[in-house]
Amino acid sequence: MNYWPLLGIALVVVGFALRFNPLLVVAVAAVVTGLLGGLHLVPVIEALGKAFNDNRYISVTWIILPVIGLLERYGLQERARTLIGGVTGATMARMLALYLVFRQLTAAIGLKDIGGPAQTVRPLVAPMAEAAASQRHGTLTEDEREQVLGMAAATDNVGLFFGEDIFFAIASILLIQGILASDGVVLTPLQLSVWAIPTAICATIIHGARLFLLERRIGRQHAGDRA
Amino acid sequence: MITLEWLYLLTGLVFAIWTVLSARDASNGKRWGNAAFWGLLSASFLFGLYLSDLANGILVLVLVAIAGFGGLGRSDPPTTAPQERAALAARFGNRLFIPALAIPLTAVVGTLLYNYSPVGQWGLFEPRRETLILFGVGVLLALALCHVWLRPPISAPMQEGRRLMDSIGWAAVLPQMLAALGALFAAAGVGKVIGSLAGDIMPQGSVFLAVLLYCGGMAMFTIIMGNAFAAFPVMATAIGIPVLIHQYGGDAAVIGAVGMLAGFCGTLLTPMAANFNIVPAALLELKSQNGVIRMQAGTAIPLFACNVAIIYFLAFR
Numbered sequence: 001m002n003y004w005p006l007l008g009i010a011l012v013v014v015g016f017a018l019r020f021n022p023l024l025v026v027a028v029a030a031v032v033t034g035l036l037g038g039l040h041l042v043p044v045i046e047a048l049g050k051a052f053n054d055n056r057y058i059s060v061t062w063i064i065l066p067v068i069g070l071l072e073r074y075g076l077q078e079r080a081r082t083l084i085g086g087v088t089g090a091t092m093a094r095m096l097a098l099y100l101v102f103r104q105l106t107a108a109i110g111l112k113d114i115g116g117p118a119q120t121v122r123p124l125v126a127p128m129a130e131a132a133a134s135q136r137h138g139t140l141t142e143d144e145r146e147q148v149l150g151m152a153a154a155t156d157n158v159g160l161f162f163g164e165d166i167f168f169a170i171a172s173i174l175l176i177q178g179i180l181a182s183d184g185v186v187l188t189p190l191q192l193s194v195w196a197i198p199t200a201i202c203a204t205i206i207h208g209a210r211l212f213l214l215e216r217r218i219g220r221q222h223a224g225d226r227a
Numbered sequence: 228m229i230t231l232e233w234l235y236l237l238t239g240l241v242f243a244i245w246t247v248l249s250a251r252d253a254s255n256g257k258r259w260g261n262a263a264f265w266g267l268l269s270a271s272f273l274f275g276l277y278l279s280d281l282a283n284g285i286l287v288l289v290l291v292a293i294a295g296f297g298g299l300g301r302s303d304p305p306t307t308a309p310q311e312r313a314a315l316a317a318r319f320g321n322r323l324f325i326p327a328l329a330i331p332l333t334a335v336v337g338t339l340l341y342n343y344s345p346v347g348q349w350g351l352f353e354p355r356r357e358t359l360i361l362f363g364v365g366v367l368l369a370l371a372l373c374h375v376w377l378r379p380p381i382s383a384p385m386q387e388g389r390r391l392m393d394s395i396g397w398a399a400v401l402p403q404m405l406a407a408l409g410a411l412f413a414a415a416g417v418g419k420v421i422g423s424l425a426g427d428i429m430p431q432g433s434v435f436l437a438v439l440l441y442c443g444g445m446a447m448f449t450i451i452m453g454n455a456f457a458a459f460p461v462m463a464t465a466i467g468i469p470v471l472i473h474q475y476g477g478d479a480a481v482i483g484a485v486g487m488l489a490g491f492c493g494t495l496l497t498p499m500a501a502n503f504n505i506v507p508a509a510l511l512e513l514k515s516q517n518g519v520i521r522m523q524a525g526t527a528i529p530l531f532a533c534n535v536a537i538i539y540f541l542a543f544r
Contacts, residue, residue, distance in 0.1 A: 001423060005415035009451050012408075016498055022505070023397045024295030026404050027288065030411040037415025042281065044411070049284025051410035053275040057231060057359060058403045058502070059268070060238050062392060064330060064362075067369045069387025071327055073307050074377055075316025079323045082316065113338075113358055114331045117507035123327050126511055146513055150522035153507035154495075157519070158526055161491040165484065172456065176483040179460050183468045185479045195484035198541070202533040207526045 008033030064118050071123065080124050081131035092133040092148060093215035096155045097208045099125055103159025104200060108166035115156050126152040133215070137222040144218055151214060155207065162203035165196035230353040232276060234363045239272030245389050248382075249302065257300030261393065264293045268400065287407070294397035302393045304386040319377075326369040326376075333365030334358050391510070398509045402502035405453050412452065421448055422465035429466060434475050438539045441466040445486050446493035446531055453499025455490030462486065471542070481542035489534040495527035496520060 008029045015025030027048075034044035068076075084090050106114045115121070129152045134140050140148065164170050168189035176192055242265050249255070250262035267290050275283060293299065307315065316323065338358045341347045352360050370384060392399065412418065425444045430436045441462055448458035467486055471477045494500045498517065508518045515521065 001420060002416065003420055005412070005417050006420060008412065008415070008417065012451070012499070021295045021297075021397065022498065022501070023291050023401055023404055026401070026408050027291040027295070030404075030408045033408075033415045033417065034411045037411075037417075039414065045284035045288065046280035047284075047411055047414055048287055048407055049278075049282065050280040051407035052287045052403060053271065053278075053280075053283045054410075055403050055406040056235055056238075056272060056275060057356075058406060059400060060234055060359060061362070062395075062399060063238050063241050063366050065391045066241070066384035066388030067326060067330065067366055067373065069389075069391045070370075070373050070377070070379060070384045071323055073312070073315075073379070073383060073387050074319055074323060075307075075312040075314075076323045076327065078309075078313050078316035079319070079321065083321065111335045113334045113362065116331075117503075117510050119327075119331050121507060122510045124324070142514070146515065146518050147522060149511045149513060150508070150518040153511060153519045154522040154526070156507075157495060157503050157523065161494065162488065162530075165488060165491075172459075172487055173484070175456055175459060176463075176487055179463050180468065180479055180483050183464070185468065185472060187480055187483070191480045192484045195481050195541075196488060198537050199485060199488045199530070199534055202537075203526070203530055206529050206533070210525050 002036075002038065004036040005033050007036055061116075061118065068118060068123050076123050077127040080127045084128040084131050085135055090132050091136055091215055092129045092218075093211040095132050096125070096129055096151060096211045100155050100159045100207060100211070101204060103156060104163030104204065107160050107163030108200070110167040110169065112160060112164045112167075112170070115160065117153060117156065121153050121156050125156065133218060137218050140218070141221075144221070147214065148218075151211065155211070158203055158207045162196075162200045166193055166200060168193040228350055228353060229360055231356045231359065234360055235272045235275070237363055237367075239269050239274075241385075241388070242266075242269035242272060244385050245269075245392060248304075248385060248389050249393075252302050252304070255300045255302045257298060258302075260293055260298030261300060261302065264290060264299055264397075265392070267293075287404075290400065291404075294400075299396050300393075301396070302389060304390050306387060306390065322376075326372045329369045329372065330362065330365035333368060334362040337361035337364065394512060395506065395509045398501065398505050401505060405499055405501055409452055409454060409457055412457070418457065418461040422461040425462065426465045429470060434471075434477075434543060435539055437466065437470050437475065438542075439535055441471060441482075441486060442489035442531065442535045442538065445490040446496075449490040449493030449500075450497040451499065453494070453497055453501065455487055455494055458490050458493070459487055462490075471538075475543065477538070477542040478544070481538055485534050485538050485542075489531060489538075492527045492531040492534065495523040 011029040030048055031044055103115050126149050129148050133148050165172055173189050173193050177189055246262050246266040246269055249258055252258050267286055271286055341357050444462045445458050449455045467482050471482050472479050498505055504519050508516050
C-alpha cells in the first residue's frame with residue numbers, strides 16, 4: 001500500500017499550525033497529495049479544477065450578503081438588540097438555550113436551512129446575545145465579547161448537527177444506510193434516525209449547561225462593577 | 228426547468244458587480260487584487276460549465292495565489308453611522324426582520340410545498356436542488372421587498388454586500404476549496420490507507436476498545452477532512468461493520484447512526500470545517516480565526532464521550 005499520500009494530511013496540519021494562508025495550504029496539500037498518489041501534474045490540476053467546479057453550489061449562498069448588508073444599513077442589528085432588551089428576564093444564556101432547542105427541533109423535522117451564520121447568526125442571534133449579556137452585566141471586555149459572539153455561532157452549529165440526523169430524509173442518514181446496505185446490512189432510514197435522539201438530548205443538556213456556566217462566569221467577573 | 232446553472236449565473240452576476248465596484252474603489256490600496264479575485268470567481272460561476280478541467284484548475288491556482296500572497300484588501304464603502312442606524316432602527320421597527328426572515332422561509336416553506344403538493348409534479352426545478360434554487364428566489368424576493376419599502380440608493384445593496392464580502396475575504400472560497408481537497412484525497416487513496424491502519428491497530432477481545440477506536444477514528448478523520456461524510460465509509464468498512472456488527476454482534480442501527488454523530492463532534496473541532504467554524508468567525512469579525520472552535524470544544528469533547536457510551540451500552544444490550 002502507498003502511504004505517501006498521508007503526507008498531504010501532515011502538510012495541512014503543519015500549514016494551519018504555522019498560520020499560513022489556509023487557502024494556500026489547502027491548494028498546496030491537494031496538489032502534493034495528488035502527485036504522491038501517483039498522478040502527473042496536469043491530471044492533478046485537472047482534478048482540482050473539476051472538483052472545484054463541481055462544488056460551486058457551496059459558495060452560492062454568498063448572494064444573501066446584499067440583503068443582510070442593506071438591512072444592517074437600516075439598523076437591523078440595532079433593532080435586534082432593542083428587541084431583546086425589551087424582554088424582561090431575557091439573559092444571554094436563556095436566549096441562546098431557546099435558540100439551541102429551536103434549531104434542534106426545526107432541523108429534526110427537516111428545516112435545516114432555517115438558520116446559519118449569514119442567515120441568522122450575524123444579523124440576529126449574535127447581536128441579541130451580546131445585548132442581553134451587556135444589559136445584565138455591564139460593558140463586556142474584548143475577550144468576553146469574543147466569547148459571547150463565538151458562543152452564538154457555536155450554538156447554531158450544535159443545534160444543527162445534533163438535530164438534523166433525527167430527520168430521516170437527510171444526506172448523512174442516507175449515506176449511513178447506503179454504506180451499511182453495500183455490506184448486506186439492510187435498514188430503513190427511520191430505524192437509523194431514531195438513534196440520533198439520545199445524542200441530541202445529551203447535546204441539549206451539555207451545551208445548554210455551558211451557556212449558563214458562561215453567563216455565570218461573566219456575571220462573576222462583573223460582580224465588582226456594580227457594587 | 229429551472230436548474231442550478233441559473234443560480235450559478237445569478238451568483239456570477241453578483242460577483243461580476245462586486246468586481247467592477249472593487250476596481251473602481253480608489254480608497255482600497257489593493258483594489259486590483261480584490262477585483263481580480265472576485266472577477267475570477269465570477270468567471271468560474273458564469274463560464275465554469277464551458278471551461279475545460281485544466282482551465283478551471285488554473286483558475287483555482289491563480290485565485291489561491293492572489294489570496295495566498297496577501298493580494299486582498301478590505302474595502303470600506305460609505306454607509307450609515309451608528310447613530311443614524313439607531314434612528315433608522317427606531318423608525319422601521321420590527322418590520323426590518325421581515326426581509327431577513329423571508330429568505331430562509333422561502334427556502335423552507337417553498338421546499339415543503341414543492342415536495343408535498345402537486346406543484347412538485349410540474350418539474351419546475353432541477354430534482355434535489357429545489358431548496359438551493361428557492362434560496363436564490365428568496366434572496367431576489369427580499370431584495371425587491373427592501374427596494375420598494377426602504378427606497379435605498381440604487382447602489383446600496385451591492386455596496387453593503389461588498390463590505391461584508393470583503394470582510395470575509397478569501398475565507399469565502401475555503402469551504403469549496405476543501406471539498407476539492409477531499410476529492411483529491413479520495414483519488415490518491417487516503418481513505419483506504421487510514422482504514423487499513425485503523426484495522427491494523429485494532430485490539431482483539433475488547434468491545435469497549437473497539438467502540439472507542441471506531442468513534443475516535445470517526446472524530447479524528449473528520450478533523451482531518453473537515454467532513455464526517457468522508458470519514459464514515461472509511462471507518463464503517465474498516466471497523467464498524469466487520470468488527471462491531473459482524474464479530475461482536477452489535478446493533479447496526481446504533482453503530483451506524485451514533486458513529487456518524489461521533490464524527491460530527493470532530494466537525495466542531497476543526498478549522499477544516501470552514502463553513503461552520505472559520506466563515507462565522509470572519510462574519511462576526513472575531514479577533515481569533517478559531518474563536519468559534521474555542522467555544523465548541525467544551526461541548527464536543529463530553530458529547531464525544533456520550534457517543535462512545537451510547538454505542539457501548541445500547542448497541543450491545
